[in-house]
Amino acid sequence: MTTNEPRPGPDRPGYSPGGRRPLPQQANPTWLGHVRPEYYRQAPPNDRGGFQPVLPPAVAAASALRRGRSSAGLSGLLLAGLFLGFFSLFLVLPFLLGSTGVSGFVIGFVASLIPLGTVLLTVRFIDRWEPEPRPLLLFAFVWGAVVSIAVTMLLQPYFSAVAGPASGLDYTTFAVTVQAPVVEEFAKSLGLLLLLLFARKHFDGPVDGVVFAFTIAAGFAFTENILYFGRAIAESSDPGTEFAVVFFLRGVMSPFAHAIFTGTTGLIMGFAARRWHNGLSVLAFAVGLVPAMLLHSAWNRMGADFLATYLLVQVPIFLLAVLVIVLLRVAERRLTRQRLTEYAAAGWFSAAEVDMLATSGGRRSALRWAKSTGRGPQMKALLEAATQLAFTRQRILSGRDVPAHLLDERHQLAEIASLRAAVVR
Template identity: 85%
Template sequence: MTMNDPRPGPGHPGYSPGHQRPLPQQANPTWLGHVQPEYYRPAPANSSGRPSPGLPPAPQAPRRRGSVSGLLVAGVFLGFFSLFLVLPFLLGSTGISGFVVGFIASLIPLGTVLLTVRFIDRWEPEPRPLLVFAFVWGAAVSIAVTMILQPYFSAVAGPASGLDYTTFAVTVQAPVVEEFAKSLGLLLLLLFARKHFDGPVDGVVFAFTIAAGFAFTENILYFGRAIAESSDPGTELAVVFFLRGVMSPFAHAIFTGTTGLIMGFAARRWHNGLSVLAFGVGLVPAMLLHSAWNSMGANFLATYILVQVPIFLLAVLVIVLLQVAERRLTRQRLKEYAAAGWFTAAEVEMLATGAGRRSAVRWAASTGRGPQMKALVHAATQLAFTRQRILSGRDVPAHQLDERQQLAEITALRAAVVG
């Protein structure tokens, strides 16, 4: 067995629990990237002794590129046809002037959420085509799915609930149908872009992006109606904007973010059946949070301060803990490549810490090599997460192909930065 061959694990010929090698110290630096002993293998050795700029790039697996572009094309296609249902509804509810004002006003909370997504995603950025797919799904496709499903859900579940129509629509129908519609986009991303959806941080990023799109379209409706249906449109718009754009721009993001978080943990196992199960499980807290939000009613302010604000702060804490774990995991995996001769210890500190990255980019910019250094930082992060996927024990040969290509790319980028 060569160093790069998959180690036998459960379900593989030759696996025996009694012949596991002990994990090296610090192989599991955090709970986020736990590795089973039977799947651990050393990083491939750098046979040249030091990075050489002459290595040719290894071929990439075509199907992985195709999955990203395929999802983008599918998302744009579905989004385009969804507009034929969504746009007439918006225009009919708001009028032209209401739609225009609502559209402009909705850009403010949208920008707030998307800037937050960028902040969360800055360590290991997701491919832009997948983020575009997520936004289009949230802003158009999930709205269309909601509009199609709501009448059927109301006809089937409404009478059985025993609630009056308004209460049912607000506390049951909207949470169930809307969270299902939004999270379908997460399920597609997990099934067809598994390379880029392989952890809880990715799940949160994609969920927040989908939710930002959904809230954007929903805000156009609410802001536009404030203009079209009120005798005092200025005051009404200010009140609705304060409630939705200032007090709760992250409401949908937190609802759907719980689903993305749970699906992200399931993605660590790389199993389609578990992914679908996580989709169902993750919908439960999202629907409950959504229903609780819609049920605040007359006690809105007290409930907002005593319940919703702590939930928001808890969400912030979870995201911070995920980011810390992600950085520790990156550092440990790059240290393993350093042990194999691909980096020096100083380079690992430079590439795997926030302070090191900032210092490196500033230095490279002063020498005219800023873009190359940024590319090197990004490539090293991708390499660390590729290694984590290899150590998960699933789809190992395909990820080792990615690893060889990334090591060649890093070698060339390193040479370009050093000069």
């Protein structure tokens, strides 16, 4: 049974020697939500009095602050991204049209929507528990689809001139196995660094890092696919066959290649984001680039033994990525349950409401019930608000920008009370 009361003694879970306040039992439910004793505090008590629980009739036992409502800071970052994207188009679009022709560009654009949709649907699945603000996701996509392409085009000649001769490789081998992995991963991950530095309130863990990285990579792969698909149409004597082969290789066998490369950087930066230190963020950016570049280079080196390497190396890497994502989602749910349990102990939720808010089945049942009564949007907002509240508390307990998050907590608790009233009215 979870309690908010500290339990002293070396035989108790969470005990910390040296005179520091011990942690309550289960305060650290997962590796994702680790907090230290010196930062722990009880949830604020509910002094508003009793409330009517929000529960579907058949589930009684079993963000209001919508993150899509962007703050001025999110709007500013989005505007900066759109500004950079607009001017990057003057470099990227002529290059694409010159390489593919108009017909190749149109066919490549349409065909590229298929792998793009696959990756973005995956992003939506990963991001369902604690959705990121749409302005930030749009920034990430624009950065990947346009800005990172322009950065790549600008940096490649200089990188080739400096590093090419020193590598001792012929130009083609160097361009494929060194230049492309280094420059492209740097260009994509630069967007992650900007998000971490300027939207740190929303980029505060490994799940956020994976979501933003996948979105940036989806945009980059979308534009790159337009180029490859369009060239297959424009430069081949048998465009139909060539296009089918290229589409199968890039659109069917490897739609997640760029996502996995950049996802490793996002994962590492997400862990660093929990410390909220700019120097550590930049260090994590540099460290996270290493596995991304190595994976990218290994992918580009596959040649005559492509199928064997794909099955023996790339498929296991993909399955490992799936496993990591599943573990991250499980950890998010356990963390949400624990933090909401602490609010329940302070009188903000009933135990049955925590079960409803912190499980996928409970959420689905709640939404079905609310939609049947015409209050689906209110219930959806309540579910998102409760999740956001749980993660706000996690930030407080981690000692990150505590005064600002305490203010957020007060606003979120008041908003949850209003949403509960709107659902049960």
